[in-house]
Amino acid sequence: MFIRQIKKRVKHSDRIYEYIQYRLIESVRTPYGPRQHVLLNLGSLDISQDKLKTLADSIEAILSHHSQQSLFMEKEKDPELLALAQHFAAIITQKRVQEQALEEYVRDGQESTGPKEAPVEASRFETVDVHSATTSRCRTIGTEHIALAQMRQLGFFGILERCGFSPKEQMYAVAEVCGRMVHPSSERETARWLRESSALDELLSADFSRLSDTILHHTADRLWEHREVIEAQLSARTRDLFSLDEKLILYDLTNSYFESPKRKSGIAQYGKSKEKRMDCPLVTLALVVDGQGFPKRSRIFEGNISEPGTLWGILEALDMSDKGGRPRTVLIDAGIATEENLKRMREDKRFEYVAVSRKKQYAEELFSKSEARKIKMSRKRELTVKIGREGEETFLLCQSPERKAKEEAILLRRRERFEAELRSLREGLGRPRTRKTYESVMERIGRLKERYKVGSFYKIEVTEAEGKATHVTWRYVAGKPKAPGEYILRTSRTDLEEREISLLHRTLTMIESSFRFLKSMLGIRPNFHQLDRRISAHVFISVLAYFFLAPILAKLNWGGEFTGTGESRESHEPWEIPYGWSGVVRTMASQSRVTTSFLCKDGQRMDIRTTVEPTLEQRALYQRLNLSPRPLGRVIVKEEHAE
Numbered sequence: 001m002f003i004r005q006i007k008k009r010v011k012h013s014d015r016i017y018e019y020i021q022y023r024l025i026e027s028v029r030t031p032y033g034p035r036q037h038v039l040l041n042l043g044s045l046d047i048s049q050d051k052l053k054t055l056a057d058s059i060e061a062i063l064s065h066h067s068q069q070s071l072f073m074e075k076e077k078d079p080e081l082l083a084l085a086q087h088f089a090a091i092i093t094q095k096r097v098q099e100q101a102l103e104e105y106v107r108d109g110q111e112s113t114g115p116k117e118a119p120v121e122a123s124r125f126e127t128v129d130v131h132s133a134t135t136s137r138c139r140t141i142g143t144e145h146i147a148l149a150q151m152r153q154l155g156f157f158g159i160l161e162r163c164g165f166s167p168k169e170q171m172y173a174v175a176e177v178c179g180r181m182v183h184p185s186s187e188r189e190t191a192r193w194l195r196e197s198s199a200l201d202e203l204l205s206a207d208f209s210r211l212s213d214t215i216l217h218h219t220a221d222r223l224w225e226h227r228e229v230i231e232a233q234l235s236a237r238t239r240d241l242f243s244l245d246e247k248l249i250l251y252d253l254t255n256s257y258f259e260s261p262k263r264k265s266g267i268a269q270y271g272k273s274k275e276k277r278m279d280c281p282l283v284t285l286a287l288v289v290d291g292q293g294f295p296k297r298s299r300i301f302e303g304n305i306s307e308p309g310t311l312w313g314i315l316e317a318l319d320m321s322d323k324g325g326r327p328r329t330v331l332i333d334a335g336i337a338t339e340e341n342l343k344r345m346r347e348d349k350r351f352e353y354v355a356v357s358r359k360k361q362y363a364e365e366l367f368s369k370s371e372a373r374k375i376k377m378s379r380k381r382e383l384t385v386k387i388g389r390e391g392e393e394t395f396l397l398c399q400s401p402e403r404k405a406k407e408e409a410i411l412l413r414r415r416e417r418f419e420a421e422l423r424s425l426r427e428g429l430g431r432p433r434t435r436k437t438y439e440s441v442m443e444r445i446g447r448l449k450e451r452y453k454v455g456s457f458y459k460i461e462v463t464e465a466e467g468k469a470t471h472v473t474w475r476y477v478a479g480k481p482k483a484p485g486e487y488i489l490r491t492s493r494t495d496l497e498e499r500e501i502s503l504l505h506r507t508l509t510m511i512e513s514s515f516r517f518l519k520s521m522l523g524i525r526p527n528f529h530q531l532d533r534r535i536s537a538h539v540f541i542s543v544l545a546y547f548f549l550a551p552i553l554a555k556l557n558w559g560g561e562f563t564g565t566g567e568s569r570e571s572h573e574p575w576e577i578p579y580g581w582s583g584v585v586r587t588m589a590s591q592s593r594v595t596t597s598f599l600c601k602d603g604q605r606m607d608i609r610t611t612v613e614p615t616l617e618q619r620a621l622y623q624r625l626n627l628s629p630r631p632l633g634r635v636i637v638k639e640e641h642a643e
Helices: 049-064 069-075 079-108 142-153 156-162 167-182 185-196 200-204 213-225 227-239 305-315 339-347 401-428 440-452 499-508 510-519 534-553 581-586 616-624
Strands: 001-010 017-031 032-042 128-140 248-257 282-290 297-302 326-331 349-354 372-377 382-390 393-399 457-464 468-476 485-491 565-567 575-576 592-600 604-611 633-642
Touching: 001 049, 017 049, 032 079, 049 079, 079 616, 128 142, 142 156, 142 167, 142 200, 142 581, 142 616, 156 167, 156 227, 156 604, 167 185, 167 200, 167 213, 167 227, 167 534, 185 213, 185 581, 213 227, 213 534, 227 534, 248 305, 248 510, 282 305, 297 305, 297 534, 305 339, 305 499, 326 372, 326 499, 339 440, 349 499, 382 499, 393 499, 401 468, 440 457, 440 468, 485 592, 510 534, 510 575, 510 581, 534 581, 534 616, 581 616
Parallel strands: 248 326, 326 349
Antiparallel strands: 001 017, 017 032, 128 592, 248 282, 282 297, 349 485, 372 382, 382 393, 393 485, 457 468, 565 575, 592 604, 604 633
16 A cells, blocks of 8 residues: 555636645556555645655554554554554445445345454454344443543542532532533433433443433532532632632623523523623623633622622632732723722722723823834734823723724614614605604604614704604714724733733633633523522533533643634644534544444354544544543443343
8 A cells, every 4th residue: 555645726716726635545456457546535644755655554554454563553653643544544444344234235135244343352252143233322422531531630529529419419410510511401401311322321330221300400409509619629629730820810790591581580680681682581690710711700690780799799709818918810891890899909909900991081191101002912913002000000092903993894884774774764754654743753763873872973854844754864974983993901000011911901801702601512591490599500500511611621722712723832733623612522422332232153142332433533632631532441241142
């Protein structure tokens, strides 16, 4: 076997793109002489040219089961090359098995055996009827293995034991949190998934065959009762395990809406929805994370809670012990940064703050003595800043071209919709059975101004005759919103320079990422419960899931942003998993635990329970997380066959 390089050209529009693909070629003898046969299209390979022959030889060694294979594989020390060889060999084997299965099906209508698995334990030979082979009980195990390993590392079982959970209750609690990470859904669907689709019971050596949603409901209630202790101990464990300094405290709130009325609930209240669902009752989640995205504390409030009033209750619950006596810097958004909260933090020696100012305008002399500076940001963006100091605070005026373009686009879209509504109103004055009284028309115009918030840019005139509006005209008044793309940061850290303040402010994206994970991947919604304790427990299970997800993301070197693509802080090697945690779940979904059954020649039945060999991508994930790529070993059971 050898690998051939093929140059490809693709024409798109007026441009021609060139790229290189690789093919694995096999030389075969035919009645017409030796011929070359394309064994497999390898696609693009990110390896050097001098390793292509070694890769081809490795694939051939694996496929041929040569007697020198073990010595050859032991001699080759490149783990990436070995993983590629195993990956491509598995694909070729699968193709051969499928072709053989098709031939046997056409010949005698019988099923063929699957590919033979490389031996792990001592060799064992049996004579079996290959036509009796069946595969059953396929259960996912990959993502469950990752989640459970992280729970064990953070000592979740010990925390539950100290909270009074029995061994069986610990299993249920771990299963519920793991289900929220891997298969987020209701308790009823989680119970079904644990019974029928997941191999988590084997990882835990537990029996979930009779698990019901009622058991999970009671387990969630127990977890909610001990939430303070669980959060405190998980926070302390992650701090010690990852050597977190916790000098940054990020605090923010979000809310989640319900599509049902929740009449029996006291915390589900109507308020200002982050997701623009003002027609639905809400519940508010307050979250504290550190500068690396690790969660510290959470609180659940009513949907209509005032955001500024929630700050001090959750800050007081934090572990503020620090041998150095240095204050922690709290990062908050404008919604929480009231003058009262900022003044209180200036007076409290335990805290400093960096906040987005609620005030949009300050006196010009505050920044007049400062020269504008440009700060380079990620993705080749720049931020223009001016610094000013007043009393015990430092102010930073920021001008962002991207934010300016975004605000101008929003303004333009509002103007277009506002003018479309005015045209519709004017055209309606000429149609029958429409309200035409002057008061009703003015009322509609007032509501449009309130809705689109651009009425101040227009001069609107309504012509009146005998108490009825006859015509509506408008004119755009030349002008623009005050300082588009500008915002002001304020901090009690007078020792910081412009770039440091800006970097600290951008750390707030961590908590935004946390909320995004909670809402999109960890199942805060849908929440079908009606009672307050059940609603709160459902949200808390998602928060617990994030306590275990954040360390996994940190190990994958995705940085604080936790996007799907990042750079390793140590080696700066690219690491790409599309779509973040959901991409990990999809990547690991194909690794399963399966049972293969045979009827032996001696009349006995043999059942082999084993884990599917990991793919190249799965091996890479396991290597990144320092986990075994094959959770659980092989289990062989041989028993007499019942006729």
